[in-house]
Amino acid sequence: MSEFFGVTGKILRLDMSREKAEVLEPGLDVYKKHVGGIGMAMYYLFKEGAVSPKVKPFDPENLMHIMAGPLNGVVPGTQSVAVTKAPHNFIAVSYSGGHAIGEIKFAGWDGVQVSGKAKDLLWVSIVDDKVGFHDAKDLKGKLTDETEILLKGRVKSPLEYREKRVLTKENLPVGKDASGKSVSMWDYWGVRPSPKYAIGEKMLSKTWSIGPAGEKGVWHANIMTEGSHAHGRYGTGAILGSKNLKAITIRGTKGHKLYDKAKVIELIKGVLTEQKKQTRWRTYGTANVPASANNYEDAYPIRNFQYLAWHDPRAVSGFTGAFLDEVSWVRHQSCCSVGCQICFKMSRVTSDDPAMDKTITDMPDWEAQGNVGGLMDFIVAEDVFPGKTPADPYFGDHWNKTEAAHRLLYITNMFDELGMDYIEGGVHISLLMELRQRGLITKEDLLLPADVGDLTWGNHKAAAWVLKQIATSDADVYKEIRKGTWETAKYFANKKGKPEILQYAQCTKRYGQPAHDPRSGRCKKPDEYIQTERPCAHTEGYGDVVPFRAAVGSLVGCTFALAPLGAGAGLAKLVEAVTGWTFPEADLNALGERVYTLERTFNIVTQEITDPAAQWDSLWPKRWLDPLPTGWARGTTTVTTDVVKAGLEKFYAARGMDAKGFPTAETMKKHGIEYADEYLKKYRG
Amino acid sequence: MKRRTFIGLTVAGGIAAGFLAGWLAKPPEYITKVEKILEKVTVKEEIYPLRRIIKPEKGWHKVVDYDRCTGCRICEFECATRYQPADFQGVNLEYSRVRVNRFLYVDAPIFCRYCTLEEWVEGTKKAPCEYACPFEALVRVEEVKEKGKIGNGYRWIDPAKCPGLDECGRCLEICEEQFGSGIVFLPPDAKGIKRGAVCTMCAGEPACVEACPEMALRFEPPQQDGRYYAHRPTDLAEMLYLKLYKVRRKLR
Numbered sequence: 001m002s003e004f005f006g007v008t009g010k011i012l013r014l015d016m017s018r019e020k021a022e023v024l025e026p027g028l029d030v031y032k033k034h035v036g037g038i039g040m041a042m043y044y045l046f047k048e049g050a051v052s053p054k055v056k057p058f059d060p061e062n063l064m065h066i067m068a069g070p071l072n073g074v075v076p077g078t079q080s081v082a083v084t085k086a087p088h089n090f091i092a093v094s095y096s097g098g099h100a101i102g103e104i105k106f107a108g109w110d111g112v113q114v115s116g117k118a119k120d121l122l123w124v125s126i127v128d129d130k131v132g133f134h135d136a137k138d139l140k141g142k143l144t145d146e147t148e149i150l151l152k153g154r155v156k157s158p159l160e161y162r163e164k165r166v167l168t169k170e171n172l173p174v175g176k177d178a179s180g181k182s183v184s185m186w187d188y189w190g191v192r193p194s195p196k197y198a199i200g201e202k203m204l205s206k207t208w209s210i211g212p213a214g215e216k217g218v219w220h221a222n223i224m225t226e227g228s229h230a231h232g233r234y235g236t237g238a239i240l241g242s243k244n245l246k247a248i249t250i251r252g253t254k255g256h257k258l259y260d261k262a263k264v265i266e267l268i269k270g271v272l273t274e275q276k277k278q279t280r281w282r283t284y285g286t287a288n289v290p291a292s293a294n295n296y297e298d299a300y301p302i303r304n305f306q307y308l309a310w311h312d313p314r315a316v317s318g319f320t321g322a323f324l325d326e327v328s329w330v331r332h333q334s335c336c337s338v339g340c341q342i343c344f345k346m347s348r349v350t351s352d353d354p355a356m357d358k359t360i361t362d363m364p365d366w367e368a369q370g371n372v373g374g375l376m377d378f379i380v381a382e383d384v385f386p387g388k389t390p391a392d393p394y395f396g397d398h399w400n401k402t403e404a405a406h407r408l409l410y411i412t413n414m415f416d417e418l419g420m421d422y423i424e425g426g427v428h429i430s431l432l433m434e435l436r437q438r439g440l441i442t443k444e445d446l447l448l449p450a451d452v453g454d455l456t457w458g459n460h461k462a463a464a465w466v467l468k469q470i471a472t473s474d475a476d477v478y479k480e481i482r483k484g485t486w487e488t489a490k491y492f493a494n495k496k497g498k499p500e501i502l503q504y505a506q507c508t509k510r511y512g513q514p515a516h517d518p519r520s521g522r523c524k525k526p527d528e529y530i531q532t533e534r535p536c537a538h539t540e541g542y543g544d545v546v547p548f549r550a551a552v553g554s555l556v557g558c559t560f561a562l563a564p565l566g567a568g569a570g571l572a573k574l575v576e577a578v579t580g581w582t583f584p585e586a587d588l589n590a591l592g593e594r595v596y597t598l599e600r601t602f603n604i605v606t607q608e609i610t611d612p613a614a615q616w617d618s619l620w621p622k623r624w625l626d627p628l629p630t631g632w633a634r635g636t637t638t639v640t641t642d643v644v645k646a647g648l649e650k651f652y653a654a655r656g657m658d659a660k661g662f663p664t665a666e667t668m669k670k671h672g673i674e675y676a677d678e679y680l681k682k683y684r685g
Numbered sequence: 686m687k688r689r690t691f692i693g694l695t696v697a698g699g700i701a702a703g704f705l706a707g708w709l710a711k712p713p714e715y716i717t718k719v720e721k722i723l724e725k726v727t728v729k730e731e732i733y734p735l736r737r738i739i740k741p742e743k744g745w746h747k748v749v750d751y752d753r754c755t756g757c758r759i760c761e762f763e764c765a766t767r768y769q770p771a772d773f774q775g776v777n778l779e780y781s782r783v784r785v786n787r788f789l790y791v792d793a794p795i796f797c798r799y800c801t802l803e804e805w806v807e808g809t810k811k812a813p814c815e816y817a818c819p820f821e822a823l824v825r826v827e828e829v830k831e832k833g834k835i836g837n838g839y840r841w842i843d844p845a846k847c848p849g850l851d852e853c854g855r856c857l858e859i860c861e862e863q864f865g866s867g868i869v870f871l872p873p874d875a876k877g878i879k880r881g882a883v884c885t886m887c888a889g890e891p892a893c894v895e896a897c898p899e900m901a902l903r904f905e906p907p908q909q910d911g912r913y914y915a916h917r918p919t920d921l922a923e924m925l926y927l928k929l930y931k932v933r934r935k936l937r
Contacts, residue, residue: 145789148789152788152936159850159869159872162854165858166853167817167855167858171855173819174808175808177805178804183807185813188806198854201861201917202795202866203786203788203919204786227789253779255773255779255780258774258775259774261774265776276898331752331755331929333756334755338761340757358930360790360932
């Protein structure tokens with residue numbers, strides 16, 4: 001077998017049913033074609049038949065992947081990617097920062113594949129080649145950060161841990177003090193209470209865990225690491241929960257093998273220098289992008305997308321990076337991987353409300369500012385400014401802004417702790433708020449107790465209560481609401497006999513919309529949410545960017561660190577130096593097209609779609625056709641059915657798809673993925 | 686003309702004349718001096734004022750500005766790339782003498798803080814690990830052996846003498862029970878021995894300090910004995926959590 005560099009050539013498969021670990025060795029050819037990350041995960045989803053419509057998302061046969069690419073390890077600006085069949089029965093591809101994926105590479109694996117279903121809740125330890133399955137009774141129902149703290153000290157490598165004690169009173173030398181008297185060190189040191197272990201104080205393990213939401217199978221539950229990094233979208237946590245796997249804790253000591261060490265170190269130094277220049281990201285992270293920019297672009301999601309700007313520009317200042325820095329940020333933390341210094345801040349909430357006080361959490365980043373802060377509208381909260389809307393002038397002072405920022409931090413932290421996606425979750429809660437606003441559901445429908453008040457705009461207490469119920473309650477209504485925005489709308493539409501409820505669910509392809517609205521045309525285009533195969537993804541672009549991002553997701557690079565990584569050319573150079581393969585930039589594009597086509601095929605096959613253009617790509621919210629009530633662009637919208645259609649036609653042609661939106665047989669052959677065509681043939685007709 | 690107006694005009698005229706004279710004359714000496722200094726000062730020197738004034742000397746040590754540390758592990762990367770075996774085709778952070786223990790929301794960079802014992806009561810001036818080592822593997826190297834690596838009064842663990850963690854490990858025991866967690870054990874060598882290693886301060890030019898992008902690591906004259914800087918990772922993480930977030934958190 002040839003030696004692998006960059007990648008390790010091995011993927012760890014955890015068979016939860018038999019509580020056994022297996023090794024997958026795909027071979028060099030498969031590696032060169034799929035590289036890693038999404039590509040490799042897609043390969044296995046097809047190869048093992050998880051793509052088949054017979055395999056339901058929560059079945060033991062569904063496969064969960066957390067994958068690394070050749071760059072994961074010591075290259076900065078890299079991420080992990082979770083790939084599986086989502087509870088909503090489409091492809092789930094979700095990235096996360098955090099150092100756990102580097103640890104997986106150091107342990108000698110290119111990723112973890114989870115199959116089967118354990119009888120009881122387990123957690124898994126990985127120390128290099130040693131894999132252990134452990135009972136997770138004591139972790140049941142624990143929040144994600146509690147779980148990680150508990151597991152931190154349980155996994156150690158033999159380099160830093162040993163139970164046997166060597167040092168004794170007898171073998172320690174005896175010195176003489178200043179007066180010449182013999183002194184035994186033991187008398188000074190040994191009398192102190194010594195810790196439990198002989199050796200083992202270093203805490204170098206890293207953990208992925210799910211919260212109560214993942215255990216209960218909330219459809220947008222996520223996999224968390226380091227307290228605030230999430231494989232956030234598409235319910236990856238629910239799938240891990242369905243396999244009864246609470247957490248994976250890793251410690252690796254083998255290092256990252258590199259083909260051309262000197263070249264890679266030189267390239268890495270270049271990336272680090274470029275990162276230092278990213279003052280825009282390093283100052284405020286993604287909290288820099290949005291508040292003011294998006295409010296001016298009429299793209300800020302407010303009150304379940306009823307408004308796209310607070311008409312008074314003063315209102316939004318509480319959610320800007322500058323303001324958050326002044327009232328809550330404590331420190332800058334490295335996010336994604338070894339050496340990455342870009343975009344992460346930690347915050348602390350100081351509040352008179354004991355529930356909110358001392359909440360320690362991250363930033364919030366832009367998606368939280370949009371989909372939690374904006375959609376629930378903590379700025380013009382109805383309990384603070386009764387009867388006001390985002391269209392009115394704003395008369396709040398800095399304390400009002402602080403309160404808004406802290407409500408946002410509090411709710412965002414709740415999502416993280418319970419282990420839920422706050423992008424979909426924000427759309428979800430704000431849908432319920434709008435249904436309450438319009439009187440389409442009652443307080444009793446949601447079983448809201450009196451002390452939390454009603455689910456009005458900006459009421460964080462009610463929002464927190466509902467969130468907790470979603471993650472933990474066994475009430476029938478919450479078993480339905482747990483399924484996310486689209487299913488909740490369907491449930492209430494049926495229950496109340498009011499089909500108009502469905503139009504308030506702001507979903508594209510049945511999943512909640514992220515925090516950039518396309519209506520004004522000045523921020524994102526509708527194409528961005530429609531053309532990507534990951535439903536309603538917020539980092540995937542449109543047109544030719546889609547396959548490029550799919551390629552980045554196979555390496556696995558971080559979208560926000562693309563500039564320091566040198567974009568396409570830089571990535572290709574890194575891959576060449578790391579793996580020793582010939583990998584020109586054109587190969588990167590080819591890889592992207594291949595992975596995109598696999599994703600597309602997956603979605604068509606698993607949902608048994610016979611006309612993708614009509615049944616899948618047409619699923620976008622019709623609210624986009626409504627004119628805006630506030631902001632520069634008030635009274636207009638740039639989205640029309642024709643614009644979307646024209647965009648899609650161009651996109652189909654560029655990706656080698658027919659008019660219905662099926663990848664053609666020639667395209668599949670060109671990308672060398674005939675194995676996927678076997679599944680697709682039946683539906684293409 | 687009133688007296689007040691006259692005085693006003695005179696003063697104003699005087700000031701104007703003064704400015705004119707100043708503009709015509711050469712810039713005063715102190716300005717040229719400052720300009721000359723500024724020409725020489727690079728960004729790095731500006732951030733390390735001490736570096737500009739005094740050259741690093743024997744006995745300086747590393748201190749961490751915990752407010753600034755982001756836990757990015759660039760120090761680990763630098764240390765590992767410098768000290769790992771030259772024939773290892775890759776980068777293995779296990780070869781780093783600095784280990785960043787990442788806890789949720791706080792990061793504790795741990796390395797040897799150069800503790801010394803008190804002779805008047807503890808009977809020796811050695812470091813505790815040095816004192817407990819029966820093989821005399823922990824040695825202080827006074828002269829510079831290999832520039833940028835060993836010497837200048839800093840310690841190292843002589844791999845020829847250290848029998849490895851499986852045989853001994855007293856140094857780490859004493860360190861972790863009473864001080865910090867400054868010793869690391871390296872991945873098994875060709876003979877399968879996990880030998881100990883300790884920060885050598887790169888003989889007075891620490892690579893990690895140079896590389897730290899946040900200027901969180903500093904190389905300074907010691908203000909206190911190293912033993913007062915040493916903490917076990919969990920203890921340090923709990924202390925930092927309290928300091929940074931004003932909350933007590935138990936890690937075990």
